[in-house]
Amino acid sequence: xxLRGPDVRPIGVFDSGVGGLTVLHECLVTMPHEDxxxxxxxxxxxxxxxxxxxxxxxxxxxxxxxxxxxxxMVVVACNTATAAALPDLQELLTVPVVSVIVPExxxxxxxxxxxxxxxxxxxxxxxxxxxxxxxxxxxxxxxxTSLACPRLVPLIEAGDTFSDEIAHDAGVRVTSVACPRLAPxxxxxxxxxxxxxxxxxxxxxxxKQAGCDTVILGCTxxxxxxxxxxxxxxxxxxxxxxxxxxxxxxxxxxxRKGFENDAAREGAYRFLTTGDPELFRSLGxxxxxxxxxxxxxxxxxxLEAVA
Amino acid sequence: xxLRGPDVRPIGVFDSGVGGLTVLHECLVTMPHEDxxxxxxxxxxxxxxxxxxxxxxxxxxxxxxxxxxxxxMVVVACNTATAAALPDLQELLTVPVVSVIVPExxxxxxxxxxxxxxxxxxxxxxxxxxxxxxxxxxxxxxxxTSLACPRLVPLIEAGDTFSDEIAHDAGVRVTSVACPRLAPxxxxxxxxxxxxxxxxxxxxxxxKQAGCDTVILGCTxxxxxxxxxxxxxxxxxxxxxxxxxxxxxxxxxxxRKGFENDAAREGAYRFLTTGDPELFRSLGxxxxxxxxxxxxxxxxxxLEAVA
Numbered sequence: 001x002x003l004r005g006p007d008v009r010p011i012g013v014f015d016s017g018v019g020g021l022t023v024l025h026e027c028l029v030t031m032p033h034e035d036x037x038x039x040x041x042x043x044x045x046x047x048x049x050x051x052x053x054x055x056x057x058x059x060x061x062x063x064x065x066x067x068x069x070x071x072x073m074v075v076v077a078c079n080t081a082t083a084a085a086l087p088d089l090q091e092l093l094t095v096p097v098v099s100v101i102v103p104e105x106x107x108x109x110x111x112x113x114x115x116x117x118x119x120x121x122x123x124x125x126x127x128x129x130x131x132x133x134x135x136x137x138x139x140x141x142x143x144x145t146s147l148a149c150p151r152l153v154p155l156i157e158a159g160d161t162f163s164d165e166i167a168h169d170a171g172v173r174v175t176s177v178a179c180p181r182l183a184p185x186x187x188x189x190x191x192x193x194x195x196x197x198x199x200x201x202x203x204x205x206x207x208k209q210a211g212c213d214t215v216i217l218g219c220t221x222x223x224x225x226x227x228x229x230x231x232x233x234x235x236x237x238x239x240x241x242x243x244x245x246x247x248x249x250x251x252x253x254x255x256r257k258g259f260e261n262d263a264a265r266e267g268a269y270r271f272l273t274t275g276d277p278e279l280f281r282s283l284g285x286x287x288x289x290x291x292x293x294x295x296x297x298x299x300x301x302x303l304e305a306v307a
Numbered sequence: 308x309x310l311r312g313p314d315v316r317p318i319g320v321f322d323s324g325v326g327g328l329t330v331l332h333e334c335l336v337t338m339p340h341e342d343x344x345x346x347x348x349x350x351x352x353x354x355x356x357x358x359x360x361x362x363x364x365x366x367x368x369x370x371x372x373x374x375x376x377x378x379x380m381v382v383v384a385c386n387t388a389t390a391a392a393l394p395d396l397q398e399l400l401t402v403p404v405v406s407v408i409v410p411e412x413x414x415x416x417x418x419x420x421x422x423x424x425x426x427x428x429x430x431x432x433x434x435x436x437x438x439x440x441x442x443x444x445x446x447x448x449x450x451x452t453s454l455a456c457p458r459l460v461p462l463i464e465a466g467d468t469f470s471d472e473i474a475h476d477a478g479v480r481v482t483s484v485a486c487p488r489l490a491p492x493x494x495x496x497x498x499x500x501x502x503x504x505x506x507x508x509x510x511x512x513x514x515k516q517a518g519c520d521t522v523i524l525g526c527t528x529x530x531x532x533x534x535x536x537x538x539x540x541x542x543x544x545x546x547x548x549x550x551x552x553x554x555x556x557x558x559x560x561x562x563r564k565g566f567e568n569d570a571a572r573e574g575a576y577r578f579l580t581t582g583d584p585e586l587f588r589s590l591g592x593x594x595x596x597x598x599x600x601x602x603x604x605x606x607x608x609x610l611e612a613v614a
Contacts, residue, residue: 107563113566137441141403
């Protein structure tokens with residue numbers, strides 16, 4: 001495969017908004033030598049309350065847009081879009097499409113010891129039953145307990161999960177600048193909103209009662225609450241995150257296909273939005289955990305709609 | 308997970324006969340610290356021409372037998388048994404069941420560049436359509452071209468793939484004994500039967516014509532012909548073998564569950580058969596590529612049948 005030389009094309013990643021940046025974050029950590037283009041469909045978010053056909057059409061438009069930009073792979077970094085649009089998008093595009101959901105279902109089946117798996121996700125994701133189908137395909141003897149968490153994403157986006165001070169310094173840390181304000185903020189600040197902690201505990205309760213030893217956190221927003229979830233579930237429950245598992249699947253897929261870029265180089269990443277660039281930038285840094293310098297506004301819907 | 312200490316239970320592996328020993332071989336290489344119990348259902352082979360219900364009943368009997376022997380996982384190292392019995396077996400047993408087919412479908416979807424995947428397998432495996440379902444679940448835009456190869460397994464079992472001299476010395480090599488007869492046998496012998504080479508070329512032709520860049524060799528017997536297949540398909544076609552992918556899935560699953568044995572120890576492996584131990588031993592060494600010292604004859608059908 002190395003005979004073909006490095007594959008310099010970027011990887012396209014999209015989501016309705018900033019949630020998919022947690023997936024991009026894990027991709028950047030796992031594949032620092034790859035280039036990425038991230039598109040947030042801010043003009044049309046949230047996808048959750050929309051009809052499936054509409055979400056499918058948006059996914060088609062964005063997939064074709066990214067394909068025309070020359071990406072080597074499209075990553076659907078949004079559980080709702082995956083649940084609504086995945087098979088069609090794979091049939092439509094020429095480049096391979098990797099998404100959340102499948103890697104998590106696989107990881108959960110591998111990880112569970114008592115074969116009782118829990119799922120926390122948005123309403124639409126739970127409704128489509130896609131996790132249920134996949135888990136049962138991989139292990140017909142596993143039991144999935146699903147719970148929709150409609151109130152969690154709005155609270156996470158409201159920005160109360162950590163203080164802005166922490167978020168910004170956490171971003172700076174990656175470029176090796178000293179962080180004089182970080183430790184004091186963690187020690188003295190009020191990093192977590194008590195409402196979120198209580199809500200997570202409430203959502204966790206039925207899954208704990210069902211005896212789940214493994215829980216899929218099936219929404220790209222949830223990694224921002226990793227410690228809150230782990231504390232609510234306790235040390236003996238394995239948590240499976242979209243972001244980690246999808247990054248792993250992307251890396252494995254590139255390696256198997258021989259689509260990898262030169263491992264010695266440093267990759268670049270850029271951001272596109274269909275909405276307000278400044279809003280993307282300010283909210284996005286908390287999700288990416290890295291600075292976001294520039295955001296380009298683009299129009300994806302100009303392409304002919306493929307229904 | 309390390310808090311629980313090493314999991315000393317063996318891993319159960321079964322097949323209708325010796326084919327699954329290629330899976331065991333890869334498991335022994337990947338997990339040298341684990342113990343394995345391999346059961347060959349020689350009294351009732353071949354499974355291929357039997358009704359699905361009957362194969363399902365055999366798989367149930369063997370699964371329960373291995374579970375009572377205290378295994379921590381059952382590996383179905385037989386494509387036919389997997390295609391016929393997997394979901395039921397997973398529902399029946401308490402321990403997790405890993406099998407061929409799913410890991411190969413996953414690997415093939417990851418590996419293909421043009422999304423045209425080929426499958427060579429036994430008739431029953433192709434008939435069940437399980438590979439087709441799984442490939443389409445993982446990538447709805449992938450195309451699978453399947454071809455049943457009814458004449459290949461009998462020829463492989465006839466033992467003409469290599470001379471016995473090579474097979475036996477290849478076994479001895481692992482225990483670090485000098486192999487004075489190995490190089491001459493490879494150089495002067497007639498390691499491959501020309502009929503097999505011609506047959507593989509014939510089976511390969513329609514998949515090459517369909518433009519497949521990735522081919523699943525969906526039968527545990529086929530690794531014995533690895534170089535013959537690779538030569539027939541050429542360097543640009545990726546071959547996916549049951550044995551390699553299943554061993555990888557077993558290792559990942561043990562790691563994720565925290566079911567691993569102490570990595571510093573040397574594992575043991577033992578062999579059971581429902582048929583003639585001597586026949587198992589003599590044919591089995593070619594498939595295992597390791598010496599088989601002792602084979603115990605067992606009765607699995609004494610258990611109550613679970614239909």
